[in-house]
Every structure is written in structure tokens, then in C-alpha cells.
Amino acid sequence: xxxxxxxxxxxxxxxxxxxxxxxxxxxxxxxxxxxxxxxxxxxxxxxxxxxxxx
Amino acid sequence: xxxxxxxxxxxxxxxxxxxxxxxxxxxxxxxxxxxxxxxxxxxxxxxxxxxxxxxxxxxxxxxxxxxxxxxxxxxxxxxxxxxxxxxxxxxxxxxxxxxxxxxxxxxxxxxxxxxxxxxxxxxxxxxxxxxxxxxxxxxxxxxxxxxxxxxxxxxxxxxxxxxxxxxxxxxxxxxxxxxxxxxxxxxxxxxxxxxxxxxxxxxxxxxxxxxxxxxxxxxxxxxxxxxxxxxxxxxxxxxxxxxxxxxxxxxxxxxxxxxxxxxxxxxxxxxxxxxxxxxxxxxxxxxxxxxxxxxxxxxxxxxxxxxxxxxxxxxxxxxxxxxxxxxxxxxxxxxxxxxxxxxxxxxxxxxxxxxxxxxxxxxxxxxxxxxxxxxxxxxxxxxxxxxx
Numbered sequence: 548x549x550x551x552x553x554x555x556x557x558x559x560x561x562x563x564x565x566x567x568x569x570x571x572x573x574x575x576x577x578x579x580x581x582x583x584x585x586x587x588x589x590x591x592x593x594x595x596x597x598x599x600x601x
Numbered sequence: 602x603x604x605x606x607x608x609x610x611x612x613x614x615x616x617x618x619x620x621x622x623x624x625x626x627x628x629x630x631x632x633x634x635x636x637x638x639x640x641x642x643x644x645x646x647x648x649x650x651x652x653x654x655x656x657x658x659x660x661x662x663x664x665x666x667x668x669x670x671x672x673x674x675x676x677x678x679x680x681x682x683x684x685x686x687x688x689x690x691x692x693x694x695x696x697x698x699x700x701x702x703x704x705x706x707x708x709x710x711x712x713x714x715x716x717x718x719x720x721x722x723x724x725x726x727x728x729x730x731x732x733x734x735x736x737x738x739x740x741x742x743x744x745x746x747x748x749x750x751x752x753x754x755x756x757x758x759x760x761x762x763x764x765x766x767x768x769x770x771x772x773x774x775x776x777x778x779x780x781x782x783x784x785x786x787x788x789x790x791x792x793x794x795x796x797x798x799x800x801x802x803x804x805x806x807x808x809x810x811x812x813x814x815x816x817x818x819x820x821x822x823x824x825x826x827x828x829x830x831x832x833x834x835x836x837x838x839x840x841x842x843x844x845x846x847x848x849x850x851x852x853x854x855x856x857x858x859x860x861x862x863x864x865x866x867x868x869x870x871x872x873x874x875x876x877x878x879x880x881x882x883x884x885x886x887x888x889x890x891x892x893x894x895x896x897x898x899x900x901x902x903x904x905x906x907x908x909x910x911x912x913x914x915x916x917x918x919x920x921x922x923x924x925x926x927x928x929x930x931x932x933x934x935x936x937x938x939x940x941x942x943x944x945x946x947x948x949x950x951x952x953x954x955x956x957x958x959x960x961x962x963x964x965x966x967x968x969x970x971x972x973x974x975x976x977x978x979x980x981x982x983x984x985x986x987x988x989x
């Protein structure tokens with residue numbers, strides 16, 4: 548179980564990093580100001596996870 | 602919106618997001634790395650690490666300090682742990698009180714202040730816990746990390762759908778795989794919390810601990826409160842302690858550790874080692890679900906109008922009045938109960954006595970405040986300091 552946990556844990560951080568990159572890409576590409584602000588807000592918890600802070 | 606305006610909105614939003622992340626991230630990181638100084642009392646003879654007993658804990662966040670007091674004469678060995686659940690501050694404060702004041706005349710004393718260090722580096726998401734609390738002392742305020750009941754998910758994640766306890770295979774709530782008092786006796790290849798329990802069991806076996814005490818606090822809505830939970834090997838000592846304390850200091854009950862409820866220290870330490878195990882509970886209104894504002898004031902005064910109202914309607918398992926349950930009362934109860942357990946053990950096990958002196962009792966702690974007994978870390982050499 549510990550090995551599976553470790554793999555899931557590592558996968559989670561990889562997924563968080565990928566989602567963060569997608570969100571940053573969407574911020575750059577969007578033509579809607581509200582969407583850009585929304586993506587910025589959504590990005591916060593993902594970055595805090597990627598950096599192992601929270 | 603033209604391209605230039607859109608670009609400005611994006612830059613401003615992204616900058617504000619970064620400021621928020623740096624601000625919040627700094628607070629989270631400072632809390633996680635906050636070091637609590639502990640002044641080693643005259644009675645402390647050695648400070649070891651948990652990994653000295655199980656190398657699997659080496660360099661982990663839970664490789665906590667183990668304070669050892671060698672008595673002047675041989676006798677029994679008493680072990681006390683605080684910080685099993687770091688949201689119950691009377692436990693770690695009582696353990697620290699022992700480290701700073703205790704002197705052992707006969708036998709040995711072993712203390713861990715932050716048994717589950719990881720759980721002390723996070724507060725409960727969504728419950729608006731304060732990050733820190735401060736205890737007033739004669740030389741200023743001493744600050745402590747407020748923690749949670751469970752190991753920090755940064756150190757142990759994910760949780761299983763159902764937590765299957767080792768070795769009983771009893772099924773428990775999923776998050777309790779990170780609950781230090783549901784994972785006894787531990788598992789050497791398990792999660793961080795299970796490995797920590799296993800390391801403590803190795804310590805208990807290798808140091809030949811006779812009496813093991815796990816300090817806790819409980820909500821007033823919970824029936825197991827103001828009590829000593831005793832393994833069946835130690836009910837005589839617990840009953841004697843309860844009678845003595847009821848007669849001389851305060852009301853405290855005694856309960857049998859249920860034989861089929863697994864993972865708790867009062868059950869597993871007694872079942873899997875030579876030690877007799879006890880768990881102590883004091884009332885902490887901050888843990889009650891009906892409480893109001895959850896701040897440092899509530900944590901330290903134990904006064905909450907909603908809990909007090911529930912008490913007036915007879916909905917609680919412990920009394921509460923306008924005085925609440927201040928931290929000095931809660932630490933005082935733990936201190937006196939530990940001392941009385943040691944005394945009762947010595948009375949009933951005359952070949953393995955444990956005699957501890959210089960530790961203040963209930964009445965003295967209420968009169969002087971717990972901070973009165975903590976020395977100024979700035980006034981002692983670095984060789985007499987440890988950090989939690």
C-alpha cells in the first residue's frame with residue numbers, strides 16, 4: 548500500500564503541475580477579462596500544492 | 602475590451618494572484634517550520650531522537666526529541682507523551698512542564714512533547730483554527746504552533762477509502778490512517794503515522810517502559826472526558842489514582858479500555874508491550890462542534906457562550922460554568938494525574954518504584970499560571986536548549 552500511495556502522491560503533484568501549466572496557458576490565450584481573473588484565482592491552490600506549501 | 606486593456610487586466614490579476622500566493626505561502630511555511638524552544642530542566646540527563654529506536658524515522662518530520670531522566674536510584678520507568686493530537690495543547694504543555702521542571706529521585710522518566718510532529722505543522726482546513734497561541738511568562742510571551750488531529754497531508758497522502766488497522770484488520774474511518782491515536786501499535790512499512798507508532802513501540806520495548814501515559818483533551822460533547830482510560834493490566838493503579846485525586850484535588854473518573862476497539866494507545870501499547878498503558882482526558886471546549894468563534898482566546902480560556910449554553914441545557918458530559926476550562930486548569934489536571942499515577946504505581950509495585958519531584962500540581966499551576974514554570978530560552982546556554 549505504501550508503494551501505491553507514493554506513486555499516487557507523485558502522480559498528484561505531476562497532475563497539479565500540468566493543470567497549472569494549462570491554466571497559465573488559458574490566461575494567456577483567453578480574450579475574456581473575467582475568464583482571465585477566474586483562471587488566476589483557480590491557479591492559486593494548484594501552485595501552493597506544486598510547491599509543497601499547502 | 603481592446604487588446605491593451607485586456608493585457609493590463611491579465612497582468613494585474615496575475616500579479617495579485619502571485620502576491621496572494623507569496624503572502625499565504627509565507628505564513629504556511631513559517632508555521633510549518635516554527636521551532637518551539639524547550640529549556641532542558643536539571644533533571645534531563647539525555648536527549649535522544651525517535652530514530653535512535655527505529656532508523657526508519659531518520660530525517661523524517663516525525664523524528665521527534667525523546668527526553669530521558671535517569672533517577673538517582675534504580676526503579677521503574679514511566680513514559681509520558683504529549684502532542685498525539687496537537688489540537689489539544691494541554692497535552693504538549695504538560696509534557697513540556699515535565700521536561701523543564703521534573704527531577705527523578707527513583708526510577709526513570711521518558712518524555713516526548715510532540716509525538717506526532719507532522720500534525721503540529723498544519724491546522725484543520727475549514728475550521729478557522731488560530732495558527733499559533735501564546736502563553737504569558739515572567740519574561741514575556743512564549744509562542745506555540747497550533748496543530749491538527751491528523752498528520753499533515755503534505756507528509757502522508759492519499760488516504761485509503763477505508764483504513765484497515767494493522768494487525769487487527771479492524772476497519773476504521775479513512776482519515777484515521779493519519780490519526781496517531783488510531784494507528785498503534787504501528788507498522789514498520791506503513792504510512793508515516795504507522796511508522797511513527799512503530800518507532801514509539803520500539804522505544805517502549807527497548808527502554809523497558811513500565812508505565813505509559815498518553816495525554817489528550819476532549820470535547821465536552823464526548824462521553825470519554827475528565828477521566829483515566831486504563832488497560833486491564835493497570836486498572837488497580839488507575840482506580841487508586843482516581844480515588845486519591847477525587848479525595849484531594851478534583852473530580853476524575855476511570856474507564857476500562859475496550860478490548861475490541863483497536864488502534865488506540867490505551868489498548869495497543871498494553872497489548873503489544875510489557876508496559877501498562879493509560880490515556881488521560883481533560884475538557885477542551887474549543888473541540889466542541891457547537892462552539893462559536895474559534896480563536897486563541899477560546900483555546901486558552903475555554904470559555905464559549907454556545908458551549909456554556911449547551912451546558913446549561915444539560916447536553917454535555919462535563920460541567921461548564923462562567924469560568925470555562927482555562928488552560929492552567931487543564932494542564933494542572935494532567936500534571937497532578939501523572940504524578941498521582943506514578944505514586945499509585947509505586948505503592949502497588951514496590952520493586953519498581955518511580956519517584957518524581959519538583960513538578961507543580963493542580964493548585965499551584967492554577968495559582969501561578971503554566972507560564973510561571975517555563976524558563977527564558979535566552980537565559981540558558983545553547984547546550985540546555987532543544988527545539989520542537
